[in-house]
Amino acid sequence: MPISSLAALPIRRLTPRDLTACADLSEDRGWAREEHKWGLLLTAGHGYGIDDPDGGLVAACVVTEYGSAQRVELGAIGMVLVAERHSRKGVGRRLMRHVVAAKDGTPLTLHATPLGRPLYEEIGFKTVGQAEMLMGHFTPDGSEPSVLTRAATAEDLPSILRLDAEVFGVDRTPILVRLPAFADQVRVAEEDGRIIGYTAAWPNMRTHVVGPLIARDTETAKALVESLAAHSDRPLRTDLDVRHEELLVWAKERGLAPVMSNAVMMLGTPDLPGDWTRRFAPLTVAAG
Numbered sequence: 001m002p003i004s005s006l007a008a009l010p011i012r013r014l015t016p017r018d019l020t021a022c023a024d025l026s027e028d029r030g031w032a033r034e035e036h037k038w039g040l041l042l043t044a045g046h047g048y049g050i051d052d053p054d055g056g057l058v059a060a061c062v063v064t065e066y067g068s069a070q071r072v073e074l075g076a077i078g079m080v081l082v083a084e085r086h087s088r089k090g091v092g093r094r095l096m097r098h099v100v101a102a103k104d105g106t107p108l109t110l111h112a113t114p115l116g117r118p119l120y121e122e123i124g125f126k127t128v129g130q131a132e133m134l135m136g137h138f139t140p141d142g143s144e145p146s147v148l149t150r151a152a153t154a155e156d157l158p159s160i161l162r163l164d165a166e167v168f169g170v171d172r173t174p175i176l177v178r179l180p181a182f183a184d185q186v187r188v189a190e191e192d193g194r195i196i197g198y199t200a201a202w203p204n205m206r207t208h209v210v211g212p213l214i215a216r217d218t219e220t221a222k223a224l225v226e227s228l229a230a231h232s233d234r235p236l237r238t239d240l241d242v243r244h245e246e247l248l249v250w251a252k253e254r255g256l257a258p259v260m261s262n263a264v265m266m267l268g269t270p271d272l273p274g275d276w277t278r279r280f281a282p283l284t285v286a287a288g
Contacts, residue, residue, distance in 0.1 A: 016043055029082075040287075058091055073106075074170050075108045079286050111285035111286075129276075140254070148191070152180075168279060203234075211284060218244065218247050221247055
């Protein structure tokens, strides 16, 4: 299709009915289909896409918005994909510029691969951090954890939401209320009856993705990861903020190997809100 014809194709909002087309697009680019993750993002977030007249999607992305009903305070962009047959024709740039304009000044964040980073820099995003993806079979060291952990219950949800908003810096209720149905495990860390951390493990192809991982300190984060691993027979995968050096070293010693690194980028604000010292890993790099 000529570039001029691509530029004439409208950008529209995607819905959960577009899940299969989005998964097909992932597969077209050599990614896993990730239908489970697409389902969450298209439900909790806002999808944008360009239809191909020959069928399927030319391009797609998802923006997950956080804040209150009165004011969106942060948007997380993810799953930015352009079909292989339409790549290197400016489609991704056009879609990203459309999304930035649609968000009308709302601060935006994303995790960028080395391949995608130049495009985002051209649009104005600045690198503010780095996340390292780790994956592997977790090997416990046999010691007793120093922090009490347990499976989360429905009664824990208000406390989890309060803690998350405090640490993340903005309210993520619309996506976190879906976490119990989305994840195979949600676990909390407690001290004197008070929740001091929480995490989840959700299925993604053959792995369990660990995220979000919110914890009072590194020892609490370790205990939460160990508790997930003890109840999983799959390899674990997670994306850790590289500033948490102690947790990174520990995870690698326990069998999680480095896979790749992504740049954490921002537009419209100099850094992510919240307390990074207690924010160890995102729910998914596609949603922050």
